[in-house]
Amino acid sequence: MELIYEGIVKAITLILTLDPEVLNITWLSLKVSGTATLISLFLGISAGTMLALADFPGKRLLVSLVNTGMGLPPVVVGLFVTVFLWRNGPLGFLEILYTPGAMILAQAIIATPIVTGITVASIQNLPANLKLQILALGASRHQMVWILIKEARLPLLAGVMAGFGGVISEVGASIMVGGNIKGYSRVLTTATVMETGRGNFDMAIALSLILMLLCFSVNYLLTRIQQRERPR
Amino acid sequence: MLFLTIFAGTTVPVAAAPKALILATTTSTQDSGLLDVLIPIFEKESGYFVKTIAVGSGQAMAMGKKGEADVLLVHSPDDEKKFMAEGFGSARRLVMHNDFVILGPASDPAKIRSAKTSAETVKRISKAGALFLSRGDNSGTHAKEKKLWKSAGIDPEGQKWYQQTGLGMGETLNVAAEKKGYTLADRGTYLTLKKRLGLEILVERDSSLLNVYHVIEVNPAKWPKVNRAGAKAFADFMVSKKAQGIIGRFGVDKFGSALFFPDAGKKPESLGM
Numbered sequence: 014m015e016l017i018y019e020g021i022v023k024a025i026t027l028i029l030t031l032d033p034e035v036l037n038i039t040w041l042s043l044k045v046s047g048t049a050t051l052i053s054l055f056l057g058i059s060a061g062t063m064l065a066l067a068d069f070p071g072k073r074l075l076v077s078l079v080n081t082g083m084g085l086p087p088v089v090v091g092l093f094v095t096v097f098l099w100r101n102g103p104l105g106f107l108e109i110l111y112t113p114g115a116m117i118l119a120q121a122i123i124a125t126p127i128v129t130g131i132t133v134a135s136i137q138n139l140p141a142n143l144k145l146q147i148l149a150l151g152a153s154r155h156q157m158v159w160i161l162i163k164e165a166r167l168p169l170l171a172g173v174m175a176g177f178g179g180v181i182s183e184v185g186a187s188i189m190v191g192g193n194i195k196g197y198s199r200v201l202t203t204a205t206v207m208e209t210g211r212g213n214f215d216m217a218i219a220l221s222l223i224l225m226l227l228c229f230s231v232n233y234l235l236t237r238i239q240q241r242e243r244p245r
Numbered sequence: 246m247l248f249l250t251i252f253a254g255t256t257v258p259v260a261a262a263p264k265a266l267i268l269a270t271t272t273s274t275q276d277s278g279l280l281d282v283l284i285p286i287f288e289k290e291s292g293y294f295v296k297t298i299a300v301g302s303g304q305a306m307a308m309g310k311k312g313e314a315d316v317l318l319v320h321s322p323d324d325e326k327k328f329m330a331e332g333f334g335s336a337r338r339l340v341m342h343n344d345f346v347i348l349g350p351a352s353d354p355a356k357i358r359s360a361k362t363s364a365e366t367v368k369r370i371s372k373a374g375a376l377f378l379s380r381g382d383n384s385g386t387h388a389k390e391k392k393l394w395k396s397a398g399i400d401p402e403g404q405k406w407y408q409q410t411g412l413g414m415g416e417t418l419n420v421a422a423e424k425k426g427y428t429l430a431d432r433g434t435y436l437t438l439k440k441r442l443g444l445e446i447l448v449e450r451d452s453s454l455l456n457v458y459h460v461i462e463v464n465p466a467k468w469p470k471v472n473r474a475g476a477k478a479f480a481d482f483m484v485s486k487k488a489q490g491i492i493g494r495f496g497v498d499k500f501g502s503a504l505f506f507p508d509a510g511k512k513p514e515s516l517g518m
Contacts, residue, residue, distance in 0.1 A: 099313050100470045111296045192298045195281065210415035211276045212438035
């Protein structure tokens, strides 16, 4: 118990004194996971909408695959991305292993199926006749898709939160492809693992608390947007 | 593949600086904090950007074998000799040593405190069936531990009292402390974590418990992408007077004694290997 108390005190001290290393680590966590989430939104919402609206043989299989992908284990993603990005691997020419860029790549791969899956469910959950109605009012196909996405924005924002929450909290992929390099690719989760290994439990607890605070702030912001736009 | 390429394309702006150098090393050098002191000095002097990947010695050498690291700082002498013999390294130099210690709870259920040698120690542990926590991760510490069992003619694999954590040194020490088991650790990591552990040094100062660190430059002849100049610069730095002085002083202010002893230029035999 005493340790948790020490951790809380340490977390408050680190935040109040604006500890430069912790600030950097926090900022990098936000930057990496934020960028990865944005990429996954672009890919996931496009793919999810297409998947929800199109009809083709094997659709159920594909949706099942996407839904399975929502639980893609980060270490598995980390391992495959590492092997691909090795200097002598198929994508070695990119020279991005052990960089924040590699972490964004891995996290985007983790988040994209989550966003895709939730998008499919959100769009399919809209009233079935809505699509016909919009088209009947003279909208083009592009306009129709855009309106559908706008209509589904509440569950889609939940998808954003799930995607971001999935990647900001994962450690397996980040430590493998980023390397936990001090001042360069160290994020809150990898730093927590390292401080635990070093026996600095108070620091590890402090970093965990900062991570949870960061998650809460981002989700609070997104929830505000989500709830404000609730159609009355 | 296309999928991956699209992703990678978006991340190019944050790609590595051209003078990056990959150092694969053991967890003990990172967990003790030694590299946090040495690396910034080297980076400032040389202009290289060091990407320190702290893994076990086994994994570090595996990375070297695949050309995925430029320079290694490891402590698994038998495997290192094999690594060099197979031509994976172009140079291997002695950097420093400390020693391993056998730790356990103060109650010492297997009565190893009075054991004269490390071989006798592990015999007593196995006879008593007392819990022993192994790293189990092919690290230098794990290699040393396997050697101890072998020298005593015991095969602990699969025994109920023998558990492998598969974790780093710090984490394994935490597990041993929680479970009140015996374990083998390098003195540096133990001293760093000592305050919270409640584990005691029960056997030490046996010549078989020596822990020696070498710096190895990965052979660019095998893997042309290896940063040869950077690896040499780092290895030269590690055996330089300046770095050796820092190594010898590291930890004195915090623990009252040094965690590592600088050995550059010495023959390994002079350490009693």
